[in-house]
Amino acid sequence: MGSRVNMRPTSKNTLLKVVILGDGGVGKSCLMNRFVSNQFDEHSFHTIGVEFLNKDIEIDGETYTLQIWDTAGQERFKTLRTPFYRGSDICMLTYAIDDKHSFRNLQMWKNEFLYYADVKENVQFPFIVIGNKSDVEANEREVSQVEMETWCNENAISACIETSAKNASNVQEAFATAVQHWLRLENRADKNECLYTDTVDLTKKQSENRTSCCINASDE
Numbered sequence: 001m002g003s004r005v006n007m008r009p010t011s012k013n014t015l016l017k018v019v020i021l022g023d024g025g026v027g028k029s030c031l032m033n034r035f036v037s038n039q040f041d042e043h044s045f046h047t048i049g050v051e052f053l054n055k056d057i058e059i060d061g062e063t064y065t066l067q068i069w070d071t072a073g074q075e076r077f078k079t080l081r082t083p084f085y086r087g088s089d090i091c092m093l094t095y096a097i098d099d100k101h102s103f104r105n106l107q108m109w110k111n112e113f114l115y116y117a118d119v120k121e122n123v124q125f126p127f128i129v130i131g132n133k134s135d136v137e138a139n140e141r142e143v144s145q146v147e148m149e150t151w152c153n154e155n156a157i158s159a160c161i162e163t164s165a166k167n168a169s170n171v172q173e174a175f176a177t178a179v180q181h182w183l184r185l186e187n188r189a190d191k192n193e194c195l196y197t198d199t200v201d202l203t204k205k206q207s208e209n210r211t212s213c214c215i216n217a218s219d220e
């Protein structure tokens, strides 16, 4: 387990905890490293437990510090990763477009996240679905964009994107879309449902227009 944190002077930045989930080998670590360091490792090792990196992103003139948690996708590391779900602002559900099994497992990942993050059942959480490895040859593709969009519709998830950590396609866009999605839910006028059942992180800076730990429960 390792961590690197950008040592920045305190500012008005909003800190958002982003957790990346998905089967082992779909490219979670590579996505994080592409986004944070603009690097790609062809021989990336399996993650054990969790690792996190910070990276700033600017959306509509506002700066957000993303605290990105890369988790171990292999089943045997479940007990090491699940304690880190609590307090997440955004969850990236990741699969590889050349691995149907990883796509089918999205439901399991969503359920695992909701259970261990302790998110209330009736609230809309900012999930984004990521179909990684979009660089693979067409004949290696096992999941179409339409299948991804259909699954998202069925699960009331309005944000999805195909990425390639290898050639950097849509990686920046994926994180930007995730923050925009979080903002949409955050800025709802009628914030009448608490996101988490019992936790409030008092150490965390929240956006200035955030009035509570609340988010609208209705669909987007």
Ligand SMILES: Nc1nc2c(ncn2[C@@H]2O[C@H](COP(=O)(O)OP(=O)(O)OP(=O)(O)O)[C@@H](O)[C@H]2O)c(=O)[nH]1
Residues within 6 Å of the ligand: 022, 023, 024, 025, 026, 027, 028, 029, 030, 031, 041, 042, 043, 044, 045, 046, 047, 048, 071, 072, 073, 074, 132, 133, 134, 135, 136, 163, 164, 165, 166, 167
């Ligand atoms: N072609 C292609 N390969 C990728 C891409 N992203 C990652 N890979 C490769 O997929 C393998 C697994 O990548 P990782 O980032 O370690 O996967 P992970 O999801 O973090 O895996 P765990 O740590 O076991 O959960 C590595 O060999 C990467 O080089 C991509 O966008 N395209």
